[in-house]
Amino acid sequence: MSRPVPRPAFLLPLLMLLPLAACGEANMDEQAKARTWDKNAFFPKDMTMRHPVAGTVPRNDPAREVPQPATVTASLLDQGRERYAVFCVPCHGQDGLGVGMIVQRGLAPAGNLASEKVRKESAAEIYGAISNGYRSMFGMAQMIPPADRWAIIAYVRALQASQDVPVASLPEADRAALEATR
Numbered sequence: 445m446s447r448p449v450p451r452p453a454f455l456l457p458l459l460m461l462l463p464l465a466a467c468g469e470a471n472m473d474e475q476a477k478a479r480t481w482d483k484n485a486f487f488p489k490d491m492t493m494r495h496p497v498a499g500t501v502p503r504n505d506p507a508r509e510v511p512q513p514a515t516v517t518a519s520l521l522d523q524g525r526e527r528y529a530v531f532c533v534p535c536h537g538q539d540g541l542g543v544g545m546i547v548q549r550g551l552a553p554a555g556n557l558a559s560e561k562v563r564k565e566s567a568a569e570i571y572g573a574i575s576n577g578y579r580s581m582f583g584m585a586q587m588i589p590p591a592d593r594w595a596i597i598a599y600v601r602a603l604q605a606s607q608d609v610p611v612a613s614l615p616e617a618d619r620a621a622l623e624a625t626r
Contacts, residue, residue: 478492480492512567516601520594521595524592524595524596524600527596532544533545535547535554535581539603540556541556552580553580555578555579557600558607562600562604563604570597570600571594571597
């Protein structure tokens with residue numbers, strides 16, 4: 445009579461875990477999907493990209509032109525300050541000097557919005573940088589509506605005007621408050 449061969453107790457759980465080793469990390473970028481410019485035999489002209497249905501109206505079209513406001517109002521500056529705090533402060537900081545929280549944690553340095561170079565740029569150039577990106581900054585056209593971009597630019601101009609102001613030019617109450625903080 446033959447004797448049964450002893451099997452280690454841990455072998456069965458290991459064999460049960462073996463199929464899991466074949467599972468890779470889920471990566472949505474490597475899944476089967478059609479990209480905008482891919483060929484696709486299912487559609488006419490083998491194009492994946494489709495024209496919108498006739499009569500479709502986009503909700504937030506980043507390409508839609510919105511004219512630059514003719515005047516800067518207090519409400520425009522308030523809107524710009526609020527939008528700047530949401531979209532710009534993480535990289536550019538509250539003061540616009542380019543040392544926001546994300547930059548402090550190792551992201552590429554953000555531009556100094558109070559620099560002479562940015563001060564000399566037209567509002568349209570700054571609008572283009574917000575929309576399309578510039579150097580390490582990615583384009584924000586999909587996230588920031590056109591009217592908010594103009595409001596941010598108005599606020600950035602106010603930030604620039606607030607930098608390097610001589611103390612002597614401040615009103616007496618502001619100078620006294622500044623002296624009290626020293």
